Amino acid sequence: MTTLQDPPATEDRLAATWATQPGAAGWFTALNHKQVAQRFLVTAFVFFGLGGIQSVLMRWQLGSAESTFLDAQTYNELFTMHGTTMMFLFAVPVGEAFAMYFLPLMLGTRDLPFPRLTAFGWYIYVLGGIFLYSSFLFGQVPDGGWFAYTPLTGPEYSPSSSIDFWLLGVTFVEIATIAGAIELVVLILRYRAPGMKISQMPLLAWNVLVTGIAVIFAFPPLVVASVLLELDRKVGTHFYDPAAGGESLLWQHLFWFFGHPEVYIILLPGLGIVSTIVPVFARSRIVGYSLIAVSTVAIGILSFGVWVHHMFTTGIPQLGLAFFSVASLFIPIPSAIQISAWIATIWQGRAVWKTPMMYVVGFIVIFVLGGVTGVMVASVPFDTQAHDSYFVVAHFHYVLIGGILFPVLAAVHFWMPKITGRLLDERLGTIGFWLTFIGFNVTFFPLHITGLQGMPRRLYTYAESTGWELTQAIATWGTVVLTLGLLMTLGNVVHSARYGERAGDDPWGGETLDWYATSPPPAYNFRGIPEVASRSPLWDTRPFRPRYDPATWQDELREPRAPVRQVVLTSVLDAAPEELVTLPQKSWWPLVMAVALTVALIGTMIDVYPLALTGVLAAVVTGVAWIWDRQDQR
């Protein structure tokens, strides 16, 4: 009997159709979601490394009182680039990258809905990042903090081009993020395997769906804010200039209207990763699937009502303070529902303590601690005291490192066998986890105390008489341990990719369709598209045998009649199969478009407007070509 995954008897047209062309031309025109997502992942981790190096330099500076290791200007540049890199170039892209790689597999489809947009997103992400980092070459490193408050970043106080590097580079990366969000939302709504009702899709899909919608509403206001500030700087408008009727506080509103949802945009994919890993290693179906999905949506909605809690000390009216304080105090409710559900799942099952599970439990511990300090700073009187101090630094590192880095490391240990086909070393993984977990806490816990002792953020040094040296020195030694742990994970990943034990298709006894594909997955993911009828398709029948009905659309998907890349579109709620559609095979336009836009960016940057205009016109022509010329047939 033929099944979905058996290779065909005749020539393998499916594999030939989905294969990326060899050589450099193939590399630049590749569109497959796994290939591009792998680039996203590697790029994000490179930026994580750069941001990490910056933080180690800063910690070294702060390890002793009145240190002269760094001067004030360098320190300003480092904390700006560290925050910008970690928020825009690492945390958001890495979540999207994992989703781009694994959601098509988990949902049982073959690619993302707009393959050329996937490639374009990566190109402008990496070009935007390079653009931002090229500021080091010109000695014009952005120094206005990761939130670039005006008037410091306005034309009067930052006349050099450092802030232009920040505004233009970050805007590029934001466009990449928005493009990725559009892809992922359409993927989740329309590309699910036949039969996978929206109430049965993996929880990661719920999290990424909410993240995507939040990106779609939260990122555009920052693009607008950045463009307005760039107009102030280049054209001489007055949006943030109080002398001509503008207002500095407008920047803060627009920035934090983006900035607070941004925190949840970072966090939600992490929560989804945890909801994916917990049932597999607890050997139990997740407790409270619907509650987790609903609280994910609730977090997404609430995240848009809390931005002013970053602005409690700016002198806004009492009523505003009260509203945003209460809204912030609501956030712990859906978060606590999810944490309770994970704990209940672990409790109900028989936990298998592999490295991914350790990172997940480490995440729960750290994230709860960050949540508790979050409740503290949500209260206006406390925040007035702690604002701008190291207490806040400690709080958001607990939330962000707990919320995204630990889930991402769990995901690395969980999914690397799927990407490379080889297992990571379990002993190295365990040691790496403990070094990371202990190093993290030793680094950031003492900062709560320094903060309550009154040390403000962003000081490049301090006097010995302040009494901050002890906690700061402990933090610096913690960073050494943390760095060792992360390097050990890096070594483990690199080593195992080459020499690791063969993983097989399903090393963990997985629940979702990604473990039904081979490791590493073929370019087309699944020879036949599996039909599913439950939340844990791989656990219902072992081994998994999806329904296969020759003489239906499944047959055409399994052995395409023409050399086209086909996927099946399904309905939004019930995932009833509706249509077979073809996708583009390869394209130069994403690269050409990204380069044209970069030319426009450079022209704006150096005030050579004919160059900028050339870039814009080239982008327009490329856009027309992009619409006109789509290569669906090989």
Place this chain on the structure above:
Amino acid sequence: MRTSGHTGEAAPRPAPHIARGTGWWGMLLLQLVLVSMLAALLFSYFYLRDGFDTWPPAPAPAPALGLTAVATGLLVLSAVPVAAVHLAARAGRSDGRGPAALAAALALGAAFLAVQFADYSANDIDPQRDVYGSLFLALAGFHHVNAVLALLGLGVVLLRVRSGGMRPREQEMVVTAAHYWYFVVWSWIVVAATLYLAPRFW
């Protein structure tokens, strides 16, 4: 609910359902991005306007309505031929009048932009003088960039339909471009009401 081959029966391949293809979804989400940008700009406008006692601040006069009324009429009118082509494409009809209708929409859209640009100099809008002019530039500029891009899209569709007729790919293009154009039309009504009418009432 349309099902095919799902409950076991060998159903024929379902008919293409162009109106809700991935292009439609992509355009919907792009419009949400644009709505979010528009909301940020409107917030900025009223937030900054709140800092003034008189609006527009001297020496700018309250904006005259004559030219923009004409331009708005042209733009609203342009939605009619676009809608005609859109409905024909959705129904899978190709009656040969598509290119003419698209050309009419292009002409009306271009005329709208021309009249508006005449209006800005007539109304003495200067983005560098004060924040009132800056906001005018931001809101109108946001709209006009979208208008130009949507006009380019309609132009591409026009050429495709003229040379190749209405195949599934052109159908999807028409639906996508039409929805972009509807955004251009309705967002202008919001932008124009803000820039031209709000100063008279608040």
